[in-house]
Amino acid sequence: MNIGSHTFDEFVSIVKSFHGHAAPGVLIGGIMVDMALKNLPEGKFFDAVCETTKCLPDAIQLLTPNTIGNGWLKILNFGRYALSLYEKHNGAGVRVFLDPKKLEDWPEIKAWFFKLKPKIEQDSQLLQDQIREAGTRPFTIQGIQLKPEFITKKSRGSIVVCPMCLEAYPINDGAICRACQGEDPYVEHEVY
Numbered sequence: 014m015n016i017g018s019h020t021f022d023e024f025v026s027i028v029k030s031f032h033g034h035a036a037p038g039v040l041i042g043g044i045m046v047d048m049a050l051k052n053l054p055e056g057k058f059f060d061a062v063c064e065t066t067k068c069l070p071d072a073i074q075l076l077t078p079n080t081i082g083n084g085w086l087k088i089l090n091f092g093r094y095a096l097s098l099y100e101k102h103n104g105a106g107v108r109v110f111l112d113p114k115k116l117e118d119w120p121e122i123k124a125w126f127f128k129l130k131p132k133i134e135q136d137s138q139l140l141q142d143q144i145r146e147a148g149t150r151p152f153t154i155q156g157i158q159l160k161p162e163f164i165t166k167k168s169r170g171s172i173v174v175c176p177m178c179l180e181a182y183p184i185n186d187g188a189i190c191r192a193c194q195g196e197d198p199y200v201e202h203e204v205y
């Protein structure tokens with residue numbers, strides 16, 4: 014089985030160096046991205062939506078030109094193991110998800126996905142073998158059409174200085190920046 018232009022084993026080492034270890038979620042994600050790309054016209058670029066923050070964004074960034082930083086990958090924190098690739102102007106594309114109905118033949122994948130075993134009891138080699146063996150079978154692919162409001166880029170307006178923190182932010186976020194509106198994650202920050 015190939016993942017993009019890589020063999021499965023090559024992809025395992027790429028994941029190790031990028032993600033820190035050969036995380037099953039990124040390996041599975043690689044198969045999902047490959048499956049989506051094979052169902053789209055070749056030689057074109059697509060925008061991506063990822064429906065979980067875990068592992069799957071890394072597979073998308075490794076196998077497509079889409080990164081969080083370039084804005085071609087949007088992450089929605091639904092906690093669903095699913096991704097979509099779509100044509101950025103008309104919003105038509107495909108969605109691939111790890112299908113709970115299709116996991117009965119792959120007990121180790123099922124145990125990992127539903128967190129049925131403590132991590133310490135997971136047999137990571139067996140899990141990796143099942144991922145390789147299962148290939149595209151645990152996934153379902155759908156044709157999708159994005160909502161128009163999702164395709165059009167919303168401008169956040171001009172950049173102004175927040176009267177509270179004195180840092181720059183987009184004016185459309187309000188009279189003060191979102192951090193000062195209470196979304197700031199810090200207990201305190203001290204200037205060095």
Ligand SMILES: [Zn+2]
Nearest residue numbers: 175178190193
């Ligand atoms: Zn502020």
